[in-house]
Amino acid sequence: MSVRTLPLLFLNLGGEMLYILDQRLRAQNIPGDKARKVLNDIISTMFNRKFMEELFKPQELYSKKALRTVYDRLAHASIMRLNQASMDKHSALYTTDAIKGFIQDSPNILHQVDETFQQLTEIYGGLSAGEFQLIRQTLLIFFQDLHIRVSIFLKDKVQNSNGRFVLPVSGPLPWGTKVPGLIRTFNNKGEEVKKAEFKHGGSYVAAPKEGSFELYGDRVLKLGTNMYSVNRPVETHMSGASENLAAQTQESIAPNPLAKEELNLLARLIGGMEIKKPSGPEPGFRLNLFTTDEEEEQAALTRPEELFYEAINIQATQDQQTNEELARIMGEFEILDQPRRSASKGDDLLAMMDEL
């Protein structure tokens, strides 16, 4: 498998997570400055230089179990499956574009993101189509057998009710692919001697132009952009997915010490987790990933028993000074109104990831 997959996976999934969080923050009318702070903190953590250095080192992908535990809710929001080898590059760039949109007021973080972008283009810009094909195949192995249905995909008719993604047989072609239908015959001298057409069955159009890889450019494609930017209610259906999850947990329920170790490595790289008690006069806020509290409760109820991790409370940062020491993964959120139970560091990470 390709050893260049982890940065793409992490950045794309992280980006998707940011889209969702941004949408939820807006939907619940969290005050603008608080919302911006939250996103800034996450992005600043995601693009932390030391972490990025580690991330970009050639390495095998984290085991599916480990990363799946971390990005459980995030994985089903990724549109990775639809990406072509050549589109993967653009998708990562688009996500970076949107992330820059979130942090446009913070020059420091913007600088971090630009640096990461440079690294992205350095490493991935030089890869051949064949290497991208291998990265793509590696990523697809990661998402094999998940089948989680997402309401926004079902609504947009991007996903069928059986979980399979819709593959349209019309629309623009990738840059460099011609519209199917032509058969050209040549003689020994290389001169065209015959031209024939055949019915290929789809209705495609050629790509208008190649997407830009520049720091700021016209990407041409929509892959990687924010599906939630149009204001609409976003439900996270657990009913169908929970059956899948239950089925999956049956086979992979054995605790995997390797997964925990990998997650602890991730935590160490990011700088560990400091869970602060609420302090200061301003209260923290509670973020609900479901449209209503009832749905949230319902989801909690229908959740497979085995997936009940211990939940922790995380408060949004109030103190400006804590910004520097902030190396928390994805900032601090109070997700569920559950009292914090004691847990080891590895379990904390799992729990917190999961609650997001």
Added chain:
Amino acid sequence: MFRRERSIPLRGSAAALCNNLSVLQLPVGNLTHFGVVHGPSAQLLSAAPEGVPLAQRQLQAQEGAGVSPPLITQVHWCVLPFRVLLVLTSHRGIQMYESDGSVMVYWHALDAGDSSLVQAVFARGIAASGHFICVGMWSGRVLVFDIPAKGPNIVLSEELAGHQTPVTDIATEPAQGQDCVADMVTADDSGLLCVWRSGSEFKLLTRIPGFGVPCPSVQLWQGTIAAGYGNGQVRLYEASTGTLHVQIDAHARAICALDLAPEVGKLLSAAEDTFVHIWKLSRSPEGGYIEVEHCHGECVPDTQVCGARFCDPSGSSFAVTGYDLAEILRFSSM
């Protein structure tokens, strides 16, 4: 026209690899064997003519040094003069089994050697040529194994240098009996094709350069090379000279598999655009130039096809696998 036949269920879904379906047609008992890669395991199953599954077996990639469980890149039956072997390539090495997968007769571990950590190390591309089995490598090298008529005494006889990028596929056809006849083609990630003549020492006859896209799949029939490319094109070349004779804008996405029905010169092309096309290859009466005619196109809705094969030598039926699909789809002509 083709109609959908009953699908054959798989224990595990198919992985998004190219050439991810191997079919062995056994005249005895009218059985057909299918082989599909799931990820770290490959599934073999045999089915009766109506598609009723009879027996199945799962094979695992052999562990070796490394952190994560090794992934299989390809599974393929090799029909040799006196025996049939099943070959499995992975990120650790090459495994060869008796044709039903019951006994492993040979294991060749990959030597990561001078690969930097940055490159993925794997074997990929499997074909039988006479009493040899040829297997491609991530380095571009092609290993040639000499296979005895029976028993496990398999020997690595030669290492062919022709490619600089990972090998994707290998195609062979029986030598036509004359000298200097090309009977093997190897393809790689850069789109380069190398044309060889087999023997106690394989000879590189000619090279056909790529044009910036990988060539994931290649076939060889009566001196005609059929190559499928990452931009959806199928190109037909004269094997002896390397001259391009036909260029087909066949698919809207990367081609993932090609297959041949040698009795009738039919070519099957499958791609991630959900389409499977069947073509008829021939030689023109005047001049003997390669010609091609489109016979049939089949859309497999919402399926990212990753493997496709004819199921009989006359090309009247074929089977298809799709990424993340836990069944083999079958089609036969009406």
